Amino acid sequence: GAGVSQSPSNKVTEKGKDVELRCDPISGHTALYWYRQSLGQGLEFLIYFQGNSAPDKSGLPSDRFSAERTGGSVSTLTIQRTQQEDSAVYLCASSLPILAESYNEQFFGPGTRLTVL
Amino acid sequence: AQSVTQLDSHVSVSEGTPVLLRCNYSSSYSPSLFWYVQHPNKGLQLLLKYTSAATLVKGINGFEAEFKKSETSFHLTKPSAHMSDAAEYFCVVIHAISSNTGKLIFGQGTTLQVKP
Numbered sequence: 001g002a003g004v005s006q007s008p009s010n011k012v013t014e015k016g017k018d019v020e021l022r023c024d025p026i027s028g029h030t031a032l033y034w035y036r037q038s039l040g041q042g043l044e045f046l047i048y049f050q051g052n053s054a055p056d057k058s059g060l061p062s063d064r065f066s067a068e069r070t071g072g073s074v075s076t077l078t079i080q081r082t083q084q085e086d087s088a089v090y091l092c093a094s095s096l097p098i099l100a101e102s103y104n105e106q107f108f109g110p111g112t113r114l115t116v117l
Numbered sequence: 118a119q120s121v122t123q124l125d126s127h128v129s130v131s132e133g134t135p136v137l138l139r140c141n142y143s144s145s146y147s148p149s150l151f152w153y154v155q156h157p158n159k160g161l162q163l164l165l166k167y168t169s170a171a172t173l174v175k176g177i178n179g180f181e182a183e184f185k186k187s188e189t190s191f192h193l194t195k196p197s198a199h200m201s202d203a204a205e206y207f208c209v210v211i212h213a214i215s216s217n218t219g220k221l222i223f224g225q226g227t228t229l230q231v232k233p
Contacts, residue, residue: 045220105163106219106221108162
């Protein structure tokens, strides 16, 4: 079946503009994650959604970053007033529900490469 | 807090020779550990996982890793490298099982180069 998809694959924007990045998880996956991959910071967790629970936003680097997940499926990561240090590859992953003391494999999308000029 | 350290940022081997990618972990809990691979312009793919069952874990494409609690290590090995193994490899620990959100903590990555 279809994997995790992300759009756009590449985004170039000017400093100060807002951007929206989209993630379509695998059907039936109630857990969804956003990660960021950058040269200086490596791969870092941003935010996590599971079902109707409150999201874990502990990895968001500033209040310019926000994410939502509508209808328990598609997610959008929004970066307001972009800065050059926001340039990175933004990865989305989804998995089956996370239960206590268990792990379900996270399937990653191909990422969105964001370049802020 | 959990963390992982990949001891080599770059490893170069010849095709047909063994591969060793080193990873040490730090965890207050009994950790769950993983290796992911990222080929150029492709998404991250799970190679193998350790979740407190057998300490020697076999993964895809002939890779395996051994969990050694006494050494706090989880090194990735393969007996014979193939050109298609050239990629970035990440050692990963899962965050705090007790409040299980499943978020992954990544090492800095090791670039594996395979020479003909």
